[in-house]
Amino acid sequence: MRKKGILITGAAGEIGDALIKSLAARDTHDLITMDLRPLTPENARLVTHIQGDLLDQALLSRMVSEYEITIIYHLAALLSTRAEFSPEAAHKVNVEGTMGLLKLASEQSQWRGDPVLFIFPRSIAAYGMPDLETKENFPHVREWEWNYPVTMYGCNKLYCELLGTYFSDHFRQLAAERPVMLDFRSVRFPGLVSAYTVPSGGTSDYGPEMLHAAAQGVPYACFVRPDTVIPFMAMPDAVSALLKLASAPAGKLSRRVYNVTSFSLTAAEFQERVCRAFPGAQISFAPDLKRQGIVDSWPAGLNDHDARRDWDWSPEYDIDRSFDEYLVPNIRKRYQTK
Ligand code: AKB
Numbered sequence: 021m022r023k024k025g026i027l028i029t030g031a032a033g034e035i036g037d038a039l040i041k042s043l044a045a046r047d048t049h050d051l052i053t054m055d056l057r058p059l060t061p062e063n064a065r066l067v068t069h070i071q072g073d074l075l076d077q078a079l080l081s082r083m084v085s086e087y088e089i090t091i092i093y094h095l096a097a098l099l100s101t102r103a104e105f106s107p108e109a110a111h112k113v114n115v116e117g118t119m120g121l122l123k124l125a126s127e128q129s130q131w132r133g134d135p136v137l138f139i140f141p142r143s144i145a146a147y148g149m150p151d152l153e154t155k156e157n158f159p160h161v162r163e164w165e166w167n168y169p170v171t172m173y174g175c176n177k178l179y180c181e182l183l184g185t186y187f188s189d190h191f192r193q194l195a196a197e198r199p200v201m202l203d204f205r206s207v208r209f210p211g212l213v214s215a216y217t218v219p220s221g222g223t224s225d226y227g228p229e230m231l232h233a234a235a236q237g238v239p240y241a242c243f244v245r246p247d248t249v250i251p252f253m254a255m256p257d258a259v260s261a262l263l264k265l266a267s268a269p270a271g272k273l274s275r276r277v278y279n280v281t282s283f284s285l286t287a288a289e290f291q292e293r294v295c296r297a298f299p300g301a302q303i304s305f306a307p308d309l310k311r312q313g314i315v316d317s318w319p320a321g322l323n324d325h326d327a328r329r330d331w332d333w334s335p336e337y338d339i340d341r342s343f344d345e346y347l348v349p350n351i352r353k354r355y356q357t358k
Contacts, residue, residue: 022084022085022086022087022088023050023086023087023088024049024050024087024088024090025049025050025051025052025068025087025088025089025090026043026049026050026051026052026089026090026091026092026093027052027053027054027083027087027089027091027092027093028040028043028051028052028053028054028067028092028093028095029053029054029055029074029092029093029094029095029096029117029121030054030055030094030095030096030097031053031054031055031059031063031067031069031095032053032055032056032057032058032059032060033055033095033096034212034214034217034219034255035095035141035212035255035258035259035262036053036055036093036095037060037063037214037216037217038214038216038217038255038256038258038259039093039095039259039262040053040059040063040066040067041063041066042259042260042263043263044066044067046263049090049091050067050068050087051066051067051068052067052068052069052070052083052087052089053067053068053069053070054069054070054071054072054074054079054083054096055069055071055096056071056072056073057071058071070083074096074113074117074120074121075112075113075116075117075120077120080120080121080124084124084128088128088131088132089124089125089128089136090132090136090137091136091137091138091139091266092121092125092136092137092138092139093139093141093262093266094118094121094138094139094140094141095141096113096117097113097114097173097176097177098110098113098114098173098221099173099219099220099221099222099223100145100171100172100173100174100221100222100223100224100314101221101222101223101225101311101314102220102221102222103171103172103173103176103221104171104172104173104314107172110172110173110176111172111176114172114173114176114177114180115176115179115180118140118180118183118184119180119183121138122138122183122184122187122202122204125138125187125202126187126191126199126201126202128202129199129200129201129202130199130200132200133200134200135188135200135201135202135203136202136203137202137203137205137266138184138187138188138202138203138204138205139205139206139207139262139265139266140180140181140184140204140205140206140207141206141207141209141258141262142177142180142181142206142207142208142209142277143177143208143209143210143211143224144208144209144210144211144224144250144251144318144319144322145169145171145173145174145177145223145318146167146169146174146177146178146181146208147161147165147166147167147168147169147174147317147318147319148166148167148168148169148170148174148317149161149166149316149317149318149319150168150317151316152316154166155316155319155320156320158319159284159319159320159321160319160321160322160323161279161319161321161322161323162279162323163208163275163277163278163279163326166319169317170313170314170317171223171314171317181206181276181277184204184206184276185204185276185277187201187202187204188201188202188203188204188276189201189276203270204276205265205266205268205273205276205278206276206277206278207261207262207265207277207278207279207280207327208277208278208279208280208322209253209258209261209280210224210250210251210252210253210280210281210282210284210322211224211225211227211228211250211251211252211253212224212228212252212253212254212255212258213227213228213231213252213253213254213255213342213347214228214254214255215255215346215347215350215351215354216255216350216354217255218232223311223314223315224250224252224315224318226242226243226244226287226290226315227252227287227290229242230242230290230291230294230303231290231294231347231351232351232355233301233303234294234295234297234298234301234302234303235298235351235352235354235355236355237300239302239303239304240301240302240303240304241303241304241305241306242287242291242303242304242305242306242307243306243307243308243311243312244287244305244307244308244311244312244315245287245305245307245312246286246287246288246291246305247286247287247288248286248287248312248315248316249284249285249286249287249320250284250315250318250319250320251281251282251283251284251319251320251321251322252282252283252284252285252290252342253280253281253282253283253335253337253342254282254335254337254341254342254346254347255346256336256337256346257280257282257335257336257337260336261280261327261333264331264332264333265278265327265331265333268330268331272330272331273330273331274326274329274330275326275330278324278326278327278330278331278333279322279323279324279326279327280322280324280327280333280335281321281322281324281335282335282337282338282339282342283335283338283339283342284320284321285339287305291303293343297343297348297352298348298352
């Protein structure tokens, strides 16, 4: 018989780093991770890591010959800035990679006679506000509003949310017998900020980059205007949202894609908090008009009412707690010991 396992793709990334630790502390199933990169030695001890390409079908087949996958946390993605430089590669990873995994989850749901849970974290990049006036007039966007992304990453993700919903609700809709279908659930995150990792390839990266640079005493030029506003969330809340959504009873879920958020602030307010925590931080503003355009297209805030109602979502880290209890002390410690 195969061993039961939980699969995490893109496991060497920011969310993966934190998710592995939380799942290893609570789950009985084996954790199987996949990424092109190796894991940190600390995380590598907690999982069986497959260093390889998500698009490698033979690799996926070998994995399912050994493991009965019960849950997939599909984190692998090329983020918004990186995807603009190589849109075709982004499409391959973000769309073809997701399609391959949805097919795998679909087949495995048949084998098990029980849906494979497919957790798909995505983000505010699914939205596209046409101009700053609209952004100001719609400060708390609902899931179905302004789904007009301006980035390759956003387009890829929006489409994959639809694909996931299709595989969950309509797959083989004309067949005589409906198959056991996978259970797709997605969250749209704001920009995430971790005390332990620095993001790469994203466009919300200016927040975390500012913070980590200041803690190391390195000057930082922020690539957006001071008045730029988007929502952010501390990494522990992001992990808790994924775990909460995964454990919610299916009957309670009224949708497959949920907004979750914590706090919104401008880049100037971010800078103020960073400078308060790290006096002497050298943060300037040197807007890059092209990346600015991407951030301006993202909403200033999200309405996460449905997640709160359906699966009791609520962030534990508001803006003060995020900075004062999680980010600043842990980042300070991180660079002090180096
Ligand atoms: C990015 O900047 O691409 C991501 C996101 C907000 O989607 N962090």
